[in-house]
Amino acid sequence: MRKIIHIDMDCYFAAVEMRDFPQYRGKPLAVGGSSDRRGVISTCNYEARAFGVRSAMASAYALKLCPNLLLVPGRMEVYKAVSQQIREIFSRYTSLIEPLSLDEAYLDVSDCSLYQGSATRIAEVIRSDIFKETGLTASAGVSPIKFVAKVASDLNKPNGQYVVSPDTLMQFVRALPLGEIPGVGKVTEEKLNVLGLKTCADVQQVPLTLLTEHFGKFGAVLYERAHGRDERAIVSHRERKSVGVETTLPKDLHTREACLDVLSSLIPELNRRLGRSASGRRIHKLVVKLKFDDFRQTTIESRAEEPSVRLFESLLSQAFVRAEGRGIRLVGIAAGLVCQSESEQESSAQLALSL
Structure with missing residues (x-):
């Protein structure tokens, strides 16, 4: 212990x-x-x-x-x-x-x-x-x-x-209410309550399959937590998984074109941050985030190996459709980074194939 x-x-x-x-x-x-x-x-x-x-x-x-x-x-x-x-x-x-x-x-x-x-x-x-x-x-x-x-x-x-x-x-x-478990937000808690699950004791009475059916991978995590299990060790060094930049707008935007203008101003700053804090790291995805005037947000991502203006614009256009008439109060972009351990494993695999 x-x-x-x-x-x-x-x-x-x-x-x-x-x-x-x-x-x-x-x-x-x-x-x-x-x-x-x-x-x-x-x-x-x-x-x-x-x-x-x-x-x-x-x-x-x-x-x-x-x-x-x-x-x-x-x-x-x-x-x-x-x-x-x-x-x-x-x-x-x-x-x-x-x-x-x-x-x-x-x-x-x-x-x-x-x-x-x-x-x-x-x-x-x-x-x-x-x-x-x-x-x-x-x-x-x-x-x-x-x-x-x-x-x-x-x-x-x-x-x-x-x-x-x-x-x-x-x-x-x-006795712990499920809403107190880290990772269980209001929406998840409401879904759990609909299933008649309010405390960890309740979850202990249901099969794992019920939770994974409704909550996917997080259902398995929730099952473990409700049974008092958490095998995670302390991680004293964390690799940076992404680099991003975002801006909260002085006024809501209501057109895709206006959002694209903001996007174009964010890309140079993202490139600067990548060069400063992720030099030598490989990129594996690009992400666009929009926050709406009701404070809900959405993200769209796609696999990529380098920042691409065209791909960012495509992702933003897809995300903007989800606004469904709501104003846009925040625009953000990010690049997901390949972990060093994953990169080393991939290099080892490629070397093995070449031998």
Whole structure:
């Protein structure tokens, strides 16, 4: 059994702003784009959440919910620097660190001998170190498996932790609402409810075939999670799988031609990013993403070995049909990258065939 800790910083971007600017403390605060430029909330503090403000919400709508909301632009370089400081704290206790974003990470402390090897105590000390050295609070979940640790880290927020020990794991999982499992969004949860499935205990009573019939590959993942199984190890190094660029538009677009104009402005930036962060990596697909005025989005992709203006235009045209009269508020493009391991396997296979 592993000892997994999931650390999640509390309202991270907003917390950094309140730390650096004391005048923001105690007031509803959000970090995000301007409301008159179609901005979106990145993070908000707990005072703002009391009004219903949430991440990914349109800034204009957030201000309707909370007219006194302080809306400030993000300072990404500062957030990255503090995140690196927190990462260095993690490294004092384990080298098995899997960052999920700037403000959260998995840690495997199975082999850490500090504090008699107690994952609970290690999590407490890590949170204490973070507060002493950055002035920020973090919450933690402790469990033998990854997904439960992630769920647990959210149960005593802010500035708390929750421990699911090996002997309480199955009891915890059985009572867990399916909507709490990472990867189960609102649409999936609604479909599960229609099938009469609301908790992991419910899923434990149905065959795997029922889930795969309705949810494909994710049905198998859901089945495993509902039975308290998650064999995923900590991945301390992740290969970048794609490079992309997108833009939220100041006004909704309603014609394909207008979207194509935006697309043409994104391609040079994509090429620049590919050259900077994916030099030498092979491309295996191109992707176009559109977000509609109701905040739903769609993606279209196609196999390709290099960026192609013509293919991007074709993909966008296909995606635009799905708008069905809705305005377009965001246009994005990306290039999917071949993993180094896959590339090495392919090279080995080609060499074997040539011998």
